[in-house]
Amino acid sequence: MFAALRQPLARASAAKPFARAFSAYSPVQNAVAPTKSPKLEYLLTETRGRVGLVTLHRPKALNALCNGLFVELNQVLKELDDNKEIGAIVITGSERAFAAGADIKEMKDRNFIENYAEDFLGHWTQIIKIRKPIIAAVNGFALGGGCELAMMCDIIYAGDKAVFGQPEIKLGTIPGAGGTQRLVKAVGKSKAMEMCLTGSVNLTAEEAERAGLVSKVLPADQVVDEAVKTAEKIANLSQPMVQMVKDAINQSFEIPLAAGLTFERRLFHSTFATRDQKEGMGAFAEKRKPNFTHN
Numbered sequence: 264m265f266a267a268l269r270q271p272l273a274r275a276s277a278a279k280p281f282a283r284a285f286s287a288y289s290p291v292q293n294a295v296a297p298t299k300s301p302k303l304e305y306l307l308t309e310t311r312g313r314v315g316l317v318t319l320h321r322p323k324a325l326n327a328l329c330n331g332l333f334v335e336l337n338q339v340l341k342e343l344d345d346n347k348e349i350g351a352i353v354i355t356g357s358e359r360a361f362a363a364g365a366d367i368k369e370m371k372d373r374n375f376i377e378n379y380a381e382d383f384l385g386h387w388t389q390i391i392k393i394r395k396p397i398i399a400a401v402n403g404f405a406l407g408g409g410c411e412l413a414m415m416c417d418i419i420y421a422g423d424k425a426v427f428g429q430p431e432i433k434l435g436t437i438p439g440a441g442g443t444q445r446l447v448k449a450v451g452k453s454k455a456m457e458m459c460l461t462g463s464v465n466l467t468a469e470e471a472e473r474a475g476l477v478s479k480v481l482p483a484d485q486v487v488d489e490a491v492k493t494a495e496k497i498a499n500l501s502q503p504m505v506q507m508v509k510d511a512i513n514q515s516f517e518i519p520l521a522a523g524l525t526f527e528r529r530l531f532h533s534t535f536a537t538r539d540q541k542e543g544m545g546a547f548a549e550k551r552k553p554n555f556t557h558n
């Protein structure tokens with residue numbers, strides 16, 4: 264059932280940049296990457312305990328999201344998803360920008376036929392296939408594709424100067440990766456309409472938290488550490504249960520309530536077939552800490 268959790272370990276020790284380790288263990292199975300390089304140009308990566316920390320690193324362009332960045336992001340996220348020593352992932356940017364959107368200069372000359380034939384941006388959304396929880400630690404600008412990338416994560420923590428917006432309409436286009444869909448579910452129709460229709464109404468971190476887009480606002484210099492702390496907490500819980508929670512909550516966006524409740528109930532039933540359920544409830548009854556073994 265949890266094939267990914269049973270895959271051979273990829274080695275990852277604390278604070279070891281796994282970029283360097285790319286050649287040391289099996290490369291990612293084709294993450295729809297047209298090219299694959301052992302060297303990362305747009306990301307910084309490290310592990311902290313059982314957490315994989317991925318930093319978007321394209322400082323001169325405020326982390327504008329180019330194709331090369333997404334090729335790398337897909338590879339790295341797949342590596343982390345397959346790595347049994349990792350239980351959760353944090354994605355962050357710089358203090359100035361999480362990401363200022365898709366790279367406008369890279370896409371400005373594309374045409375409709377190319378976009379349609381190549382399913383432009385199709386592989387930019389692989390992140391939603393990642394089974395482990397992902398926390399976005401957002402500082403500065405999260406605009407356009409940057410806001411959409413944050414919304415593809417499972418939890419968003421924001422620095423107090425973070426700004427969320429969907430300015431695409433001012434460029435003569437519209438959001439292309441969830442700005443008209445996930446944003447509505449996060450902040451409601453009226454606010455999403457105002458943001459996407461004007462392109463200039465942005466949310467501050469506090470507004471985003473009040474609206475439900477963000478779960479916590481923190482001083483900018485604490486966002487990553489707090490996100491890692493939360494990720495570590497999640498990573499030390501029973502991993503099958505963590506996956507089930509993520510699956511079940513994500514289903515709530517896709518299927519009607521009655522079907523969602525049935526799905527949840529069946530997953531709940533199935534947890535009683537695991538050692539971790541016996542361990543968790545047994546530990547409570549015995550007044551001790553549980554020792555989850557992820558099976």
Ligand SMILES: CCCCCCC/C=C/C(=O)SCCNC(=O)CCNC(=O)[C@H](O)C(C)(C)COP(=O)(O)OP(=O)(O)OC[C@H]1O[C@@H](n2cnc3c(N)ncnc32)[C@H](O)[C@@H]1OP(=O)(O)O
Pocket residue numbers: 323324325327328363364365366367368369384387388404406407408409411412415430431434437438439440
């Ligand atoms: C997860 C999947 C994603 C799928 C994406 C789907 C479709 C998405 C479409 C988009 O996202 S369209 C882009 C939306 N974003 C924007 O419109 C924001 C554009 N940037 C700005 O408005 C400003 O840069 C800023 C964020 C308000 C900051 O202004 P500031 O004056 O502080 O800095 P700048 O001098 O403007 O920028 C520095 C440097 O960075 C380059 N840059 C910034 N944003 C982008 C971008 N989106 N694409 C390409 N380059 C960008 C900017 O050009 C500057 O570079 P130089 O000109 O100095 O070389």
